[in-house]
Amino acid sequence: MKLPASLHRLIEELAKLPTIGRKSAKRLAFHLATAPKADPNALAQALLAAAMELRPCTQCGGIASGELCPLCNDKSRLEGSILVVEEARNVFTVEESGIYKGQYHVLGGAISPMKGIGPSQLNLKSLEARIDQGGIEELILATNPTLEGEATAHYLTDLFQSKVARITRIARGMPTGGDLEYADPGTLTRAIEGRTRFNSA
Amino acid sequence: MKLPASLHRLIEELAKLPTIGRKSAKRLAFHLATAPKADPNALAQALLAAAMELRPCTQCGGIASGELCPLCNDKSRLEGSILVVEEARNVFTVEESGIYKGQYHVLGGAISPMKGIGPSQLNLKSLEARIDQGGIEELILATNPTLEGEATAHYLTDLFQSKVARITRIARGMPTGGDLEYADPGTLTRAIEGRTRFNSA
Numbered sequence: 001m002k003l004p005a006s007l008h009r010l011i012e013e014l015a016k017l018p019t020i021g022r023k024s025a026k027r028l029a030f031h032l033a034t035a036p037k038a039d040p041n042a043l044a045q046a047l048l049a050a051a052m053e054l055r056p057c058t059q060c061g062g063i064a065s066g067e068l069c070p071l072c073n074d075k076s077r078l079e080g081s082i083l084v085v086e087e088a089r090n091v092f093t094v095e096e097s098g099i100y101k102g103q104y105h106v107l108g109g110a111i112s113p114m115k116g117i118g119p120s121q122l123n124l125k126s127l128e129a130r131i132d133q134g135g136i137e138e139l140i141l142a143t144n145p146t147l148e149g150e151a152t153a154h155y156l157t158d159l160f161q162s163k164v165a166r167i168t169r170i171a172r173g174m175p176t177g178g179d180l181e182y183a184d185p186g187t188l189t190r191a192i193e194g195r196t197r198f199n200s201a
Numbered sequence: 202m203k204l205p206a207s208l209h210r211l212i213e214e215l216a217k218l219p220t221i222g223r224k225s226a227k228r229l230a231f232h233l234a235t236a237p238k239a240d241p242n243a244l245a246q247a248l249l250a251a252a253m254e255l256r257p258c259t260q261c262g263g264i265a266s267g268e269l270c271p272l273c274n275d276k277s278r279l280e281g282s283i284l285v286v287e288e289a290r291n292v293f294t295v296e297e298s299g300i301y302k303g304q305y306h307v308l309g310g311a312i313s314p315m316k317g318i319g320p321s322q323l324n325l326k327s328l329e330a331r332i333d334q335g336g337i338e339e340l341i342l343a344t345n346p347t348l349e350g351e352a353t354a355h356y357l358t359d360l361f362q363s364k365v366a367r368i369t370r371i372a373r374g375m376p377t378g379g380d381l382e383y384a385d386p387g388t389l390t391r392a393i394e395g396r397t398r399f400n401s402a
Contacts, residue, residue: 003293004266006250013247016240018232019225030290031219032248033255033264034309039217040252046214047233047245049207054234063234065205089231092204108235181228 007033010040056088059130061106061123063088071095071104078102081138082130084156086110086149089181094142097185099192102140105130110148111155117148119155131163138166140192144179145170208234211241257289260331262307262324264289272296272305279303282339283331285357287311287350295343303341306331311349312356318349320356332364339367346373 003011007029015025032040056062057069064070071077071091081102085091088106107122130136141156143149157167170192204212208230216226233241257263258270265271272278272292282303286292292305308323331337342357344350358368374392375384384392 004255004264004271006247006254006266007264010247010251013240013244016244017229019228024220026290026293027220028218029251030264030288033251034257034289039214040248043214043217044245044248044252046207046211047241047248050211050230050234051241051245053207054205056235063205063208063231065207070203070205087231088235089227092227182224 056106056108056123059126060091060104061088061108061126062091062104079135081140082127082136083140083142084127085142086144086152087181090142093181093183094192097189097192099189100140102138103130107143107152110143110146110152112148112151119159122152124159128159131160136164138168139164141167141169142192146179257307257309257324260327261292261305262289262309262327263292263305280336282341283328283337284341284343285328286343287345287353291343301341303339304331308344308353311344311347311353313349313352316349323353325360329360332361337365339369340365342368342370346371 010029010032011022011025014020014028015022017025020028032038032043053065054063055065057064057072058067059072060069062069062071064072078101082105083094083100083102084105084107085094086107086109088108091104091106094100094104105123105127107124107127109117109122111117111119111122131139139156139160141153143152143156153169161167203209211230211233212223212226215221215229216223218226221229233239233244254266255264256266258265258273259268260273261270263270263272265273279302283306284295284301284303285306285308286295287308287310289307289309292307295301295305306324306328308325308328310318310323312318312320312323332340340357340361342354344353344357354370362368372395373388374395375381375388381389
């Protein structure tokens with residue numbers, strides 16, 4: 001039988017989300033369409049507001065609601081170091097651990113020949129500009145401990161080791177193949193405290 | 202650190218969905234806010250359209266985009282039987298099997314003292330009206346094989362047994378493709394109690 005068109009479309013849109021399969025998308029759509037407590041309008045408004053308000057921070061590439069993100073706007077953050085992550089959500093994960101007080105930079109991914117992602121697709125130009133401005137004493141590479149994250153860390157080391165005295169990599173306190181998103185603050189704290197020198201100098 | 206307000210609100214709305222925990226809600230919100238391929242506006246529009254268009258079918262309680270749902274509108278459906286389910290999504294699950302060609306009725310839940318749901322909260326008045334109109338020879342109770350579903354099936358049987366000649370309950374047993382090893386004792390008990398003759402004699 002044919003589903004009503006708007007229900008079908010809602011299922012299609014929900015199924016595009018990561019980790020939501022077709023069966024889950026159906027379940028969520030039926031919930032939103034029929035459950036008395038469900039509020040599809042509230043979720044729609046939240047989506048529209050987010051789409052409208054949120055944009056990449058022009059400095060670090062994180063999530064901002066204006067020109068700069070709250071962290072780049074925060075004058076109390078230490079200025080001598082930049083911690084580099086793959087995704088914007090990783091910034092919030094690191095912040096939750098409370099161990100780091102410096103600057104961030106969001107690459108927007110990692111180098112992956114498999115997925116056809118090369119350095120040109122990453123948010124590198126603004127990182128280079130920030131480093132060229134001077135004053136960065138340490139670049140902390142907090143890309144994921146995966147093949148792609150490692151490759152990206154090596155690439156960044158090659159690119160910046162003539163410009164930054166100290167390039168470090170977060171410690172392997174996390175299992176290889178893991179994702180920063182699912183690390184608990186304690187593990188992250190260990191990983192950041194145990195960072196090791198990554199360039200040969 | 203504080204998340205941008207619209208991102209925070211999006212996480213809150215997503216976390217209200219069933220099976221979506223706080224961590225998943227965060228992940229989905231960040232995806233929607235930052236992934237280049239994500240389209241929060243499309244999902245928002247789909248939600249608004251669904252909220253606008255979809256309503257309960259005035260006859261069966263299923264999902265309709267007009268007065269009646271596509272199934273109640275379908276004159277080719279057999280008229281002598283009503284299959285009763287708890288939720289609107291269950292109608293589509295039964296339809297996918299292709300085994301049933303009659304009418305449906307959606308209760309909108311099951312009797313559950315634990316959740317404070319009694320018969321008065323279920324879509325029973327219109328079921329009674331449909332039965333009182335006459336012509337229903339069989340009422341098939343396809344509520345879930347749970348405590349609540351069983352209680353509801355018993356309640357419906359008491360309520361309608363003077364009016365409907367044949368009230369049936371869907372069979373319980375091993376699911377197709379299941380493994381005895383992982384079947385719970387209740388399922389196995391029902392599967393053995395409900396065994397059918399297998400040889401042709």
